[in-house]
Amino acid sequence: MAVAYLWFLLFLTHLALLFFLYVIVRPRPVRIPIKNRHVFITGGSSGIGLALAHRAASEGARVSILARSHDKLQDAKQEISLATGVDVATFSADVRDSDAVRRAAEEAGPIDVLIVNQGVFVPQELEKQELDEVRFMVEVNLIGSFNMIKAALPMMKNREGRGPGSIALMSSQAGQVGIYGYTAYSASKFGLRGLAESLQHELIAQDIHVSLIFPPDTNTPGLAEETKIRPQLTNIIAASSGVMKAEEVAKKALDGIKCGSFIIPCNFEGHLLSIATAGFSPQRSFLMAFVEVLTAGLIRVATLCFQWNWYGSIEKYYAQKNQ
Ligand SMILES: NC(=O)C1=CN([C@@H]2O[C@H](COP(=O)(O)OP(=O)(O)OC[C@H]3O[C@@H](n4cnc5c(N)ncnc54)[C@H](OP(=O)(O)O)[C@@H]3O)[C@@H](O)[C@H]2O)C=CC1
Numbered sequence: 001m002a003v004a005y006l007w008f009l010l011f012l013t014h015l016a017l018l019f020f021l022y023v024i025v026r027p028r029p030v031r032i033p034i035k036n037r038h039v040f041i042t043g044g045s046s047g048i049g050l051a052l053a054h055r056a057a058s059e060g061a062r063v064s065i066l067a068r069s070h071d072k073l074q075d076a077k078q079e080i081s082l083a084t085g086v087d088v089a090t091f092s093a094d095v096r097d098s099d100a101v102r103r104a105a106e107e108a109g110p111i112d113v114l115i116v117n118q119g120v121f122v123p124q125e126l127e128k129q130e131l132d133e134v135r136f137m138v139e140v141n142l143i144g145s146f147n148m149i150k151a152a153l154p155m156m157k158n159r160e161g162r163g164p165g166s167i168a169l170m171s172s173q174a175g176q177v178g179i180y181g182y183t184a185y186s187a188s189k190f191g192l193r194g195l196a197e198s199l200q201h202e203l204i205a206q207d208i209h210v211s212l213i214f215p216p217d218t219n220t221p222g223l224a225e226e227t228k229i230r231p232q233l234t235n236i237i238a239a240s241s242g243v244m245k246a247e248e249v250a251k252k253a254l255d256g257i258k259c260g261s262f263i264i265p266c267n268f269e270g271h272l273l274s275i276a277t278a279g280f281s282p283q284r285s286f287l288m289a290f291v292e293v294l295t296a297g298l299i300r301v302a303t304l305c306f307q308w309n310w311y312g313s314i315e316k317y318y319a320q321k322n323q
């Protein structure tokens, strides 16, 4: 009898917590439609960006893509047109060139869903990496994202009658946890998180909703290049989260954008990683908030086990190397 009473009390406390979270989670849940809306994707000529452009087009969006290489843009345009019958607008610009990006955004017209996806990655231990390469990653991945958002915002605002808008940033699981060989890359992707958290505060009143996407290794032309030069320890640690197809990541990303999720994980490990690194980020879903609160301690134990395993690999690697 007493045991049954205790269980009931436990159940009630959880119910009360669930209700409390339901009442307080902010920002409020939102739905962001894709059909018949203008989706603008940077880095849309290859890999994850191309898969996103494909998907958005097949869901009935008006799609624009921006990247540097004119030829790759034309190939992407033709590929999407053949597969979906949608005519994608292309813009050739380097995100590091703020004037060029602004001209492209003006020409493209008001954007409903901006997906800032361009990114470069040159893995290397910092000691061996040239500062030029560090700068390259920070400038394309972080400053380039600032340039794109600044260029798109003036025409994204004043949304009356246009429905909610979205700005989604392509981070990486290496933007949630630092990893051997990714000092510069991780720094650029962690930077996006600060940008996104602050930007959501600033834009919520304008009905613009910010998302951060965190894919694991994803099969793309970019990853194929990266694999040629990636340090062995980076390979070992990144393998903790497996490899996804660009189409799978694009589906998760677009589904997350449509329900306005601030954090968008892409695979099972990604869900664990997102709970582990929930920190002070906004959470629109009271159910996810509930999971975060209840599992916080246990998930922390899991992260410490991962670190134990990773430091073990590093120790072993250097012991063998120094033999
Ligand atoms: N593949 C992976 O394993 C993972 C990737 N990511 C992230 O996903 C995003 C896409 O990666 P992925 O699809 O693999 O990359 P790809 O290398 O396959 O494609 C990158 C795209 O970005 C464009 N781009 C690169 N530099 C610039 C620039 N300076 N200005 C404008 N466009 C540029 C490229 O076109 P062009 O070269 O013609 O400019 C291309 O369209 C990146 O942000 C990456 O960090 C995250 C986790 C895992």
Ligand SMILES: CCCCCCCCCCCCCCCC(=O)[C@@H](N)CO
Pocket: 121, 172, 173, 174, 177, 179, 215, 216, 217, 218, 223, 226, 237, 238, 239, 240, 241, 269, 270, 272, 273, 276, 299, 302, 303, 306
């Ligand atoms: C309880 C917690 C469990 C967590 C599991 C954690 C697994 C972390 C693995 C991180 C992999 C990072 C890959 C980066 C890919 C990338 O961005 C490059 N390919 C460049 O594009």
